[in-house]
Amino acid sequence: MCLQTEGAPSPEGHEVGERWVCSCGDNFVYREGFNRAGYQTVEWWPAPAIPQPRNARTKARRGLLFGPRKG
DSSP states (O other): OOGSSSSSOOOOSSOOOOOEEEEOOOOOEEEEOTTTSSEEEEEEEEEEEOOOOOOHHHHEEEEOOOOOOOO
16 A cells, blocks of 8 residues: 555665655565565565664663662
């Protein structure tokens, strides 16, 4: 559905591995794969989001379940 909206990238003319994020938040990657008929094609496929690293200072405190150790 996202690839049929205005502003979506065209089906051809992109580098393999290029990523695109829709305005709704869905992620797509231009890669090689097999379509429903079983033929090998290069097109836009759904992909998971790339994780962003957290800030090192806030990561240590927020990641602990019960807080820092005492003692």
